Amino acid sequence: MSQKYAEQIIVPFYFINSTREMNLSALFNAMLLVSEHQLHALGLDSQQLVAQHGLGWVVTKYHLDVQAMPRLDEQITITTEANSYNKFFCYRTFTVQDAHGQELLRLISNWVMLDIQTRKMVLLDPQIMQQLDCPYSPKVWNFPRIDLVEYPALPREYRTRFFDIDVNGHVNNSIYSDWMLDSLGRDFLLSHDLQAFDIKFEREVHYGETVQSFVQLEQNVSHHLIKSAAGTNAQAQITWKTLPQT
Amino acid sequence: MSQKYAEQIIVPFYFINSTREMNLSALFNAMLLVSEHQLHALGLDSQQLVAQHGLGWVVTKYHLDVQAMPRLDEQITITTEANSYNKFFCYRTFTVQDAHGQELLRLISNWVMLDIQTRKMVLLDPQIMQQLDCPYSPKVWNFPRIDLVEYPALPREYRTRFFDIDVNGHVNNSIYSDWMLDSLGRDFLLSHDLQAFDIKFEREVHYGETVQSFVQLEQNVSHHLIKSAAGTNAQAQITWKTLPQT
Structure with missing residues (x-):
C-alpha cells in the first residue's frame, strides 16, 4: 500500500x-x-x-x-x-x-x-x-481518450515569456492550461463551469517559441490543441457546464 | 508605534x-x-x-x-x-x-x-x-523620482489574458513587472541581477486591452513605460548589476 x-x-x-x-x-x-x-x-x-x-x-x-x-x-x-x-x-x-x-x-x-x-x-x-x-x-x-478533431478556426497565438520558463528550462506545463482556457475568451469562461479536463503532454515548449492555441467547441465539450513550429505540444478536452444566466 | x-x-x-x-x-x-x-x-x-x-x-x-x-x-x-x-x-x-x-x-x-x-x-x-x-x-x-526618458525603440506588445485579471476586475499590478522585465529578453535577464526597482502605477489595465511595453537601457539602468490606448498605465526604472561571465 x-x-x-x-x-x-x-x-x-x-x-x-x-x-x-x-x-x-x-x-x-x-x-x-x-x-x-x-x-x-x-x-x-x-x-x-x-x-x-x-x-x-x-x-x-x-x-x-x-x-x-x-x-x-x-x-x-x-x-x-x-x-x-x-x-x-x-x-x-x-x-x-x-x-x-x-x-x-x-x-x-x-x-x-x-x-x-x-x-x-x-x-x-x-x-x-x-x-x-x-x-x-x-x-x-x-x-479517457482525447478525441482527434478538426480545428477550422484560426488559433490564438501565445509568445512564450521569460517567466513561463521554469527551473528545467522549458515552459512549466501548467501554463498550457492558461493558453487553452484563455483562448475560449472571457464571456465563455464567465458563463461556464469546468467539470472535467483531460490533457496529454507531447512536446516541451522552449523560450522564444510562439505557440498556436487551437480550440473547437462541440456541445458542452471544448477540444484543444497547442502547436509550435516543432509540432504538437499538447492536446486536451474539457467538459463544461453552462451556468444559469443571472 | x-x-x-x-x-x-x-x-x-x-x-x-x-x-x-x-x-x-x-x-x-x-x-x-x-x-x-x-x-x-x-x-x-x-x-x-x-x-x-x-x-x-x-x-x-x-x-x-x-x-x-x-x-x-x-x-x-x-x-x-x-x-x-x-x-x-x-x-x-x-x-x-x-x-x-x-x-x-x-x-x-x-x-x-x-x-x-x-x-x-x-x-x-x-x-x-x-x-x-x-x-x-x-x-x-x-x-526616488522616476526619470522621464525617450523611448526610441519599438515596444513589445502584450495582450491581456483572462488569468491576468484579478478579483477586482482589472490586471493584477504584479503582472506589470512581468511585462517590463520580459521585454528586456532572456539574455539580459540571465546576465544581470536586479538591485533596485521603482514603479509608479498610473492607470488600471482591463481585460481585452493590449499594452505596449517600452524599454530604454542607459548604462546599468533600464527605464520602462507601459501604455495602452487609454494612456500611460505605469512607469518604472530598474538598477541592474552585470553578472561576471561564466
Whole structure:
C-alpha cells in the first residue's frame, strides 16, 4: 500500500481569477508542490534526481474531475498518493477537499522518468520506487481518450515569456492550461463551469517559441490543441457546464 | 508605534524562474498576501471594505532595494508594517530575511484609498487607520523620482489574458513587472541581477486591452513605460548589476 500525504492551504488571491475561483494552472502547481513535499518527507528530491542520476519525472497525462473549484480564502486539503508503477509508468492521484472533508476535485496523473540528456523514457528503477513508497503493479491505468478533431478556426497565438520558463528550462506545463482556457475568451469562461479536463503532454515548449492555441467547441465539450513550429505540444478536452444566466 | 507582522514561507517552484530566483511578480504577491493576513489578524478584510464601504486600497508606488533575491526552496521571513498615514497616503514597508535573519530585500509602498465607483481618492478615515494600527504623521515620504526618458525603440506588445485579471476586475499590478522585465529578453535577464526597482502605477489595465511595453537601457539602468490606448498605465526604472561571465 502506498502512503497518502496531505497538506492544508488557504487559497491566496494570486491563485484565483475574476470568478473568485482557483485557476487551473494554480491548482496544478499547488498539487505538484504537495507531491514534491511528499518526496522531501521521504528523503527524496527531484532536483537531486536530476543532479545525481540525470533523471527527471515528467507528467504525460492528467485527468481531472471537478465537483467545485476551490474559492478565494477557502481552506482546502490537498492529498496525494503515488498509487502504483509498472515498467514505464507511475500513477499518482490527488484529491482536494473542503474544510468539511467534502471532495471538491480529483486528479489522476501519469508520470514517466526521462533521461535528461537524451529526453528518452527510462525503465522505472524499483529501488527509487520503493523509496518513494510506491508499489509495483502490472496494471495499466486507462485515461479517457482525447478525441482527434478538426480545428477550422484560426488559433490564438501565445509568445512564450521569460517567466513561463521554469527551473528545467522549458515552459512549466501548467501554463498550457492558461493558453487553452484563455483562448475560449472571457464571456465563455464567465458563463461556464469546468467539470472535467483531460490533457496529454507531447512536446516541451522552449523560450522564444510562439505557440498556436487551437480550440473547437462541440456541445458542452471544448477540444484543444497547442502547436509550435516543432509540432504538437499538447492536446486536451474539457467538459463544461453552462451556468444559469443571472 | 505600528505593529510588525511576519510570516515564514518556503519559496515554491512556481514562484521562481530559470535562474532559480524568485520572480518579481511572485515576490509582490507574496508580500501583499502577508499584509492581507495582517489585516485579517486585526479583524479587517479588504473585500469587506469594498462590500461595506465601497472603498478599496490601491498601491500607487513601490520602491524596492534588493541585496539578493530569494531562491528556490529557501525559507524566508516576510515582515510588514503599516508605518504611518497622512491625509491621502498610507506607507507600508516590507522586508524579507533569510533563515539566518539576514535582510535580502526591502520594499516601501505608497497606498491610497479609492472610492470604488468613482475611482477617486478619498481622505483616509482615522477610524479605519486606528483599527489598522497605523499612526498618523503629517510626514510625506520621498520615493526616488522616476526619470522621464525617450523611448526610441519599438515596444513589445502584450495582450491581456483572462488569468491576468484579478478579483477586482482589472490586471493584477504584479503582472506589470512581468511585462517590463520580459521585454528586456532572456539574455539580459540571465546576465544581470536586479538591485533596485521603482514603479509608479498610473492607470488600471482591463481585460481585452493590449499594452505596449517600452524599454530604454542607459548604462546599468533600464527605464520602462507601459501604455495602452487609454494612456500611460505605469512607469518604472530598474538598477541592474552585470553578472561576471561564466
